[in-house]
Every structure is written in structure tokens, then in C-alpha cells.
Amino acid sequence: MARKQGSHSDITGPRVRDAALRLIARHGYAAVSMRQIASEVGIQAGALYNYTPDKQTLLFDLMRGHMADLLAALEAADLQGDSLSRLEGFTRFHIRFHLPRPDQVFVSYMELRNLSDENFAAVEAMRRTYEDALESILRAGEAEGVFAVPDPRITTMALIAMLTGISNWYRAGGRLESDKIEAIYWDMVRRAVTA
Amino acid sequence: MARKQGSHSDITGPRVRDAALRLIARHGYAAVSMRQIASEVGIQAGALYNYTPDKQTLLFDLMRGHMADLLAALEAADLQGDSLSRLEGFTRFHIRFHLPRPDQVFVSYMELRNLSDENFAAVEAMRRTYEDALESILRAGEAEGVFAVPDPRITTMALIAMLTGISNWYRAGGRLESDKIEAIYWDMVRRAVTA
Incomplete structure (x- = not known):
């Protein structure tokens, strides 16, 4: 364990992902x-293959990692209470999670087309799990008579x-603070969903 | 005028734009x-330069053309009536215009980063004009007491x-028809905006 602490792989792995995210967000996958990614990190192109077998795997790791972080953070947020409280919790959680991650948001949407079929299916399944969390809140509120949502799936996508x-x-640093x-x-x- | 009718440029110009849109949506600018665009159209790479001086101009033409079509269609829709009627008109117009144009929507969002500064400013100004049309409906409804919209600019972006x-x-052909x-x-x- 001590050996892993501060090892080359520990330090360079995240730098590879950061550089790949930045470059892909700027120029496209x-x-x-x-070679460009290696150059951005400051390592030899050959050394990059110690961290990832190919560019497709790197893209997949970025997109899967983003969704895994999102799902873990949602679970940690541990939304409780009635459906209205949980909807408020989900709304605030979604904004807080995504606001500091514009590159991840952009790449996650834009580069879906460049995932292999298998990788696309895996990322889509995670995305669906996240959407289902919101949809189940809407369905619960509809059942309680608190929400009027004729098509909870569509409302999920809209929100x-x-x-x-x-x-x-x-x-x-713009006109509005995050809490506003x-x-x-x-x-x-x-207002869009309450009965 | 008779000479322009059905001329080479008339037929090939739109095919160049269609091919460029399709390829850029699929692979990125x-x-x-x-050369790929020329091959898709079925002309020599050199002949492509009869239609556009360079790839940047082609991208700009696509994005400016999309915004010009949008603004012209909005004007033709000629939204009338009270602010609630105009908001309904705008909502239905926006959906009807964009639903058959997924490639244009995707490229217009994704490729903003690849426009030159000058071209970006021109496209942004047109986009702002479109956003302002919605914002002015919201402000009118707020003034009439029909809408409760504390920040019309933010609500515009949200909607x-x-x-x-x-x-x-x-x-x-999916689960839901366009009118549904x-x-x-x-x-x-x-519901999101009414007082």
C-alpha cells in the first residue's frame, strides 16, 4: 500500500484524464x-499507453467516470422526506454538481456519438439510472396528488x-451567484410540476 | 435570371451545405x-472552392443560415394576442421549428467553439435576437401581472x-407524436411562468 502512495501512476493518471478532458472539450474527440494528450501532460507518447490502452478507452473512462461520480454524489446526497422535498433536493443537487463541471457536461453530451456501441450502452444505462431517480420522485408525487405530471418520463427529460x-x-463570477x-x-x- | 434557374451553382450549393452539415454533425468540424465534403457531394476537392472559400466560411454559413431561417420563421409566425397567447405561440413555434432539425441543433451548439471570433459574434448576436423575442413576451406578461418571472433573462434561458x-x-415515429x-x-x- 505504501508503494502506491504517490506512485507515478497515482500522480499521472488524473493528469492524463484532466488533459484529455480539456483537449476533447476544446477540439473534439x-x-x-x-500524441497531443501526451504532450499536454508532458510525457512521451509511448508512456501514455501505460495509463490507457487507446483513445476510445480514455473517452469511455471520462464519460463513465463522470456518470459514476454523479450517481455516487446523488446517493451521498441521500434525498429524504416527501416528494416535494426530494424534488427540491434533486434540483439543487443537480445544479450544484454540474455547475463546476462545464467541460464534463459538454463532452458527455457531444461525444456520445464517438463511443463504441458497447461503451455507449454502458454510459446510457448509467444516465438512465440517474434519470430514473428523478422520474421516481415525480411518480411518487403524482401518486400523492402533490404533482400533476401527465407524462413523468417526458417531464424528467424536460427538467x-x-x-x-x-x-x-x-x-x-457572473451576474448571479450559484444560490440565487x-x-x-x-x-x-x-411550479411546472405541482398540482 | 433564366440562366440562374437550375444552374450548376443552384443545384450543388445546397448539396454542399447538406453534406457539410451531416459530416460535421457526425464527426465534428x-x-x-x-476533401471529405467534396467526396460526399461527388465533386472534385478543387471544385468545392467554387462554392465556399474555406471550411470556416462553410461552418459559418451553416450556423448563420440556421439562425437566419429561425428568425425569418419566427417573424412569419407573426405571434399576436396577449402575452399568454404569444408565449404559447412561441413555445409551439420553437418545438415545430427544431424537431425536424436535430443536426442543425447539434452543430449550432457544439461548434460555436470553432467559429472565428468575428463569426462567433455574428452568430451570437442572432441568437440573442431570438432569445430577446421570448424575453420580451415574459416581460410583457410580468408587467400585465399574468406572469410571475423574477428574472426574465434566466427564465428565457431555462425555457x-x-x-x-x-x-x-x-x-x-417514436412513442409520442409531435402535437402531444x-x-x-x-x-x-x-405553469412555470404564470402568476
């Missing part, structure tokens, strides 16, 4: 070479698109 | 070459992201 869209215009944004969006979400 | 997000999951989708989204939009 197809335009970025393993996630609305909330994730903040990444298109939000810039840290949360309040405005939660107000819209609540 | 940076990964697509002028546009929600509506444009339909392109992420909608497939023609319009009805569900209009219901959410109306």
Missing part, C-alpha cells in the same frame, strides 16, 4: 491525438435539459 | 476535411434549454 442548460450560459440561480430554477421546477 | 432539449431524445409533445411542454411552460 476525433481531432485530438494520443434535466432545463437544469443542465445552465452550463451553456453560467460563468463563475438555485432559487430561481427551483421555483420554476416546483 | 475539426475532423472533417474539405429555451428545456424546449431545445427535446432534440436529445425525440425520434420521429407540444401540449405537454406548453403545459409545463405555462
